[in-house]
Amino acid sequence: MSKPDEELYRRLLHKDKDALEQLYDKYEKLVFSFSYKMTNNHGLSEEVVQDVFMKLWTQKGTYDESKGKFSSWLLTIVRNAAIDLMRKKKDTPYELDERDALQTNEPSIEEMYESKEEATAVRQSMKVLKEDQQKVIRLFYFDAKSHREIAEQLDVPLGTVKGRIRMALKHLQTEMTERGRGGDTT
Structure with missing residues (x-):
């Protein structure tokens, strides 16, 4: 994790709203695009973004810099959140197989x-x-x-x-x- 990310994450752990906002500004597009690749659904991807940053704020899962980069850890959270959301929304008009088939x-x-x-x-x-x-x-x-x-x-x-x-x-x-x-x- 870069030093600015490291500092922002430390501040976030102390409930610094500005740090959350800066991390959001930096990673929101990456989180959205990665979740969209998984869900192929704009609305679900927005929900994933919200869920991921809420998890960061409420500290559900803590980043350990000795295990790798912050962005890698964040993308793991995104992946899991997207899968959880897709499974919860099984009543939506798509299934995982259909989503995968739509990708050319x-x-x-x-x-x-x-x-x-x-x-x-x-x-x-x-x-x-x-x-x-x-x-x-x-x-x-x-x-x-x-x-x-x-x-x-x-x-x-x-x-x-x-x-x-x-x-x-x-x-x-x-x-x-x-x-x-x-x-x-x-």
Whole structure:
């Protein structure tokens, strides 16, 4: 996390509204675009943005800088909030499979990151993964599939899916660290 983000987060922990506003201004577009890629729904994405920043304010889950970048941690919260919201809204006229079918191409990894430099590093780091690991990472993080859905889609045991995700994240973290990008991939 950059020093300004680190300071803003510390201030946020002490209920500094200005710090929350600055973090919102900095990350709102990233949070919205990432959640929109998952939900393909403008209204739900706005709800995700609100939910994520409320969680930051109420400190549901605390960032640990020793585990990686603030933006990576924030995107994990976004992903989980989007999945939770989609599951709660099952009465809406779409399902996860329909949302995925609407996407004409697979979301690129770089859309998840703020800068071209980081996107390049992530894209290069993904190349070190075995094809089966790349596939589970894309299904889990970018298509918002559950472990069980991935297991069914790939016709492999649930434990295999979990193991592949765990190993892929470990390899990505190592690769990103070697490339000097921090490396929290969770």
